[in-house]
Amino acid sequence: MKLAIKLAFRNLIGAGLRTWLNVIVLSFSFVLIIAAKGILVGWDRQAKRDMTSWEIGGGQYWNENYDPYDAFTLIDAHAPVPSEFSPEIEAGDMVPVLITQGTIYPEGRMQSILIKGISPEQTLLELPTYKLDTLPGSIPAIIGSNMANANKLEAGDYVTIRWRDANGTFDAAEICITGIFTTNVPTVDVAQVWLPLESLQSMLLMPGEATVLTFRDREINRIGVAGWKLMSYEALVSDVEEMIRTKSVGQSVFYTILLLLALLAIFDTQVLSIFRRQKEIGTYVALGYTRREVVGLFTVEGAMHAVLAAVVGAIYGIPLLYWLSKTGISLGTSSADYGFAIADTMYPVYSGSLVVGTTLVVLLATTVVSYWPSRRIAKMNPTEALRGKIQ
Amino acid sequence: MENNFIIQTEKLTKRFPMGKGEFTALKGIDLGLGTGEFTGLVGPSGSGKTTLLNIIGSLDTPSEGKVIVLDHSIGSLTAKEAARLRKEQLGFIFQSYNLLAVHTVYENVEFPLLLLGFPAGERRKMVMDALEWVGLTDKVKQKPPQLSGGECQRVAIARAMVKKPSIVIADEPTANLDAANSHNILQTMVRLNSELKTTFLFATHDEKVISYLKRKIYLLDGKVDKDEIVSN
């Protein structure tokens, strides 16, 4: 094997330009696969990190009637916070949020929104709820920058909101925007306002009630509580994972084509080699190789394209990928369009397993396309190969 | 077969499939060659010289009859055993040199030693010795495309001889060479034959080669026509 590698290396380098063309194309697919996958990994991490810190913590309990995709269920999706959670809430490890549907009237227009109540003292989520801890004469409220832009609201603005209380009676009040925050998580930003929990509870006539309970610790084994549905962290991020999976399929179509092109070029080189190098094949046999060993030699030679491609790819790929991971990649989309937590700039993450895995896949694929045509050698008659007469 | 032959054939017949029928290239060859011979198969084109060399060289197998080379029965060797026989005991020289074009002269000569797994230090000495036999020590770093035909064939001889094989098989080794180079090559081989006691078996219809042979086996139409030992 060592000898085969040595010989294959000599032959491959000896073949000159053709080798380098193959190697460069293969290295492109190499670097592209790692870059593309790295972006998705980075995206996945960033989305989960942002969701964790802004919205879902280590998981949530949902009121059994709560369905985030159906705003009309909010009428019934509230219940008193179970008393067994009191210690956790007091320790700051659980945050109750009350949610209802309402309407906002910025500059005489009107827009349907969600009104969410959250404790101003909480620190579990990154929401700047401490800005709710003021007395501006109206109800203090914080909103995300997306919401602010969409409704031309600024900090210090007063605006009217309307809602229905527990009895179904409409009521309205003025809120004061005391803070505007910027987040990548649209589900805490788009079309919603955050008020102090106690204010919202009294507005709705639902003292001590909540819709969602977000907790900090992902690891604790939690049990079900009557009337509340346990939503594990995994379940809450499954949408992100689903989207990443979809993206990854779309991506792989692209780089699989590039990889196939590179493999085709190598396949072609192998087929050509076997026709053009018959005398050489015969010579190897005369010098004491079995035909199987010659098949092995040609396969190693073809597969070595992948090794060289890894080296060449590393030469320009490592600086390039490093630079990308530092400066990030702008995808030119906003998180609000996606409805997912997407940062404006993505920082790709390249794990060791990604690099090693990609290398192995490319090496394996290259070995297969190298071996495939080489099998013919095993059927060659060495005396005819020596004369170079096989058609 | 109890004797001192290192190559022996008995009723060797070789048939090739041709169209729907068969073509008989060798028709019952009986031969025996001893150690250190400098022998040639001589005959017109198509008489079966190459076919016989290939079988003796274990690159092909007989259709019928026995072929014993260095106590190995060629017809019954596995592919692996045949490869091993070639690797350890046989050297080949071809009409068109068959050097590895992308390898240097040194690497070409080193090749058989790599196959045999000699350690680097020993390899180096053996390669340089072999290159000295053929007078090419100043061309070690060149590659075959940069050499003349005569130089290429000398590299090929060095490659065939470097492992000191028992038998060297040379099929028309001078066919691509001019007279001066042919004589040079042949003198080299005569010298190695007498110094190393290597058995040489040629196939040729070149008069220059024939004039150096110590034994001429004339083939005609797949049969031995005449077997002539040159007395000197």
Ligand SMILES: Nc1ncnc2c1ncn2[C@@H]1O[C@H](COP(=O)(O)OP(=O)(O)OP(=O)(O)O)[C@@H](O)[C@H]1O
């Ligand atoms: N693989 C083969 N299939 C069919 N016929 C073959 C094959 N190899 C050789 N022959 C035939 O066997 C005969 C002997 O061929 P061989 O090559 O041994 O001749 P040769 O004496 O070496 O001739 P030359 O001097 O031209 O090299 C020829 O008629 C040739 O056509």
Ligand SMILES: [Mg+2]
């Ligand atoms: Mg011939």
